[in-house]
Amino acid sequence: MNEHVPVLVAGGGPVGMATALELAHHGVPALVVEPRAEVSWLRPRAKTTSARTMELFRRWGIAGRVRDRAALPVSWSDQAVFATALLGREITRFHGCFGLDLAGDDRAAEPGQQIGQPAIEQVLRETIAASPHARLETGWSLVSLAEDDDGVTAVLSGTDGTAREIRADYVVGADGAWSKVREAIGVVYEGSADERPNFNIVFRAPGLADRVPHGPAVHYWVLNAEQPGLVGRLDLNDLWWCIAQGVTREEGEADPLRFVRALVGDAVDAEIVATDPWTAKMLLAQRYATRRVFLAGDAAHLNPPWGGHGFNTGIGDAVNLGWKLAAVRNGWAPAALLASYEAERRPIAARTIEEAARNMATLAPELADPRLTGTDAEFAAARPAVARAVQTSKDGEFHSLDLVLGYTYQGSPLVAGAAGGRLAHAWLGPGESLYDRLGREFTLVGDMGRPEVAEFAKAADDAGVPLELLHHPAAGLALVRPDQHVAWAAGTPGTARQILRRAIGHPE
Ligand SMILES: Cc1cc2nc3c(=O)[nH]c(=O)nc-3n(C[C@H](O)[C@H](O)[C@H](O)COP(=O)(O)OP(=O)(O)OC[C@H]3O[C@@H](n4cnc5c(N)ncnc54)[C@H](O)[C@@H]3O)c2cc1C
Structure with missing residues (x-):
């Protein structure tokens, strides 16, 4: 006889684990299967955890632990600096970025938090390990599934090639951009990709922090026409990340140190720890679900990283889907409740993609006036107009509480009249x-x-x-x-x- 679980979650990234924790919050067992034995410490990816995601973590009792694990304390900085290089001249800056300044504010129960995705995943893994309901099994991938009237049969493959069948009432595909679950239910993404290449580098540079003239900031944007990009700290020791914009995989891999030095603005000694080429995508799954199979997180939507929304939107999916699956499973809501998951979450993803694409319209390459790196007089002449352009075009990227805290399910079949927003916090x-x-x-x-x-x-x-x-x-x-x-x-x-x-x- 097959193993049976109420809910099988394919993918133990942040969204799959969050789905299992939401189900556990309501007492419903879920099994998460994930190929990676360990979290990917060298691929930090998401670094911005929104105030809303932190509120949802607080709901599960893990907000404090997430903050304890963050290498950059929330009080360290809420600024984003725009400069000619990490060690160069400052052009302008933003305060109160990403809801990091919300501590004690009546608008939210939690401020945002800068923390690398692997650290979040590690906390989620530990929380699942301590949960009486949720389970994570690593070393397994979902390879196929078949849905019938009474449930879903999923075939898993182990890293050693072992096959295993699991029967579940429901399956959640939180298996990322290349989702097997999405493919298995015949759903494709709609949308487009940005052609400009980006090259991420994680590097170690002892002593670099002491030389930064701008003080603490969560982002240092480099408006240098020759090599635009972003730099930031991964911890308060010597670990940094950067995004070199307009750099292909081949160029980046051939000489990553060259790009680090260009963005830093000095021939620093740096150890290259990891590299990650990427292009921005604006993709939305045509459908989010069949009767018993649901897509969540990157498996359902991909947006450009500008504004830091991708993973946070996925946590919103996990909570929306999780409480509904639990309510049906716990017997007090009809199965029809599940249809509202797509009705409520797909429009939020569409809005998020739109906003992130708007943020992407003006990036460091567009803002980098060549005079900024000229003589002092040239810099002084160019700076006011560039600073104005930055403030006008980038404000929405750093201050997006209208989306992060303000998104609403108004118009959903579950919601009456003008309701649907998040309960006003106090x-x-x-x-x-x-x-x-x-x-x-x-x-x-x-x-x-x-x-x-x-x-x-x-x-x-x-x-x-x-x-x-x-x-x-x-x-x-x-x-x-x-x-x-x-x-x-x-x-x-x-x-x-x-x-x-x-x-x-x-x-x-
Ligand atoms: C460079 C970069 C920077 C980013 N910055 C931000 C940011 O600042 N803020 C933000 O919110 N987002 C950011 N994102 C996006 C963020 O990383 C993703 O949105 C997030 O990882 C989505 O989580 P997920 O759990 O849906 O998918 P993933 O993290 O992709 O997890 C999917 C999981 O499924 C597993 N898997 C794959 N196939 C199978 C299978 N067949 N069976 C079982 N498991 C499977 C994978 O191993 C993986 O663990 C960034 C992304 C990139 C690339």
Whole structure:
């Protein structure tokens, strides 16, 4: 007999593991299969964890651990500096980037965090190892799957060539850009790619940090017409990353040190630790799901990295899909709830791709006026206009809370009227977030003296929907979903029964 699991997740990148942790949050077992025995320490990839992703990590109780593992403390810097080279002249800078300045701010329960993707993956792996519900098995890849009315049969292949069959109620394809799961359900990406090549380099340069004249910053953009790009620190020791723009794989691999030196602006001694060529993609899966198979993260969408949204959008997918699969599996929501995953998440991915593509329209090569690297007089003459162009064209890339915290599921079949946004955050006391008081499933938040409260409590009881009540009069009255989004707010018509049934996916 085949092994059986309620949910099989293909891919133990950040999104696959987050999906399993969301399911575990609701008591549902999931098995994650992943070929890599270890996280890829030399490929840092995502470095920007948004305030929203940190709030979702807080929900699972791991935000503190993620911050402890971050090599750059959040208090270290919230700046992005634009200069002629890492050691060159400063042109302009941004403050409060990526929501890193939100500590204690009423708008969010957590500020963002700069942390390399491998460190996040390591924390997620450890959290799964300690979970009574989630399991990660490394050394396995999904090779094929077949879906029928009652479930899905997946064939896995071990790194040693062993084959293994698993039967699951649901399969989540979080297996990245080259997703086998996407291929198996006959879905393709739609969209385009940017042709300009980029070459990432991780390097070690002892003593370099002491020479940087700009102070701490999470990004140093190099507006040098001869070699534009970005540089940043991976830790507070000697490890750095950089992106050399317009550099092909062949050029980069032939002499990576040349590009490091060009971006640093000095013939530094540096040890090349790793290289990674890439091009930006704007791709969205035509569909996100069949009845029992779902795509999440990069398997469903790819966006240019400008603004740092890719992995964060994937964590949003994981939470949206996870609570819904759990609600169906736990028996209090109909299977029809699952159709809302694509309806809610695909438009968010489309908007994210659009915003990241807009950020990509003006990069260091476009902003690098050749006079910036000329004489002092030439620099002084060119600087004001370049600084203005940077401030106008790049502000949205560093300050995107409207997207990060402000995206909404308004218009979703689950949501009533103008609701759908994330519940407005508030601090209830020092370090105590309103979000910490929400139930794991639905919560009615607001003035518990209102007459509708008893109606909701009865409707939830009748329908078997877990509902907690939270007295917080500032919220008016709102029905808050397990993902902290508002399904209904007082003033929108409908009976409690209708609103609740709609919020868990019963057709109207
Ligand atoms: C250079 C670069 C910089 C980036 N910077 C940022 C940033 O600052 N902020 C941000 O948010 N995003 C950034 N991203 C994007 C981010 O890295 C991805 O969005 C993120 O890794 C997506 O996570 P995922 O879990 O969906 O996919 P992946 O991380 O690709 O994980 C997929 C997993 O599936 C596994 N797998 C593959 N095939 C199979 C199979 N057949 N069976 C089972 N498992 C399989 C793989 O081993 C892998 O572990 C960047 C990307 C790049 C390339």
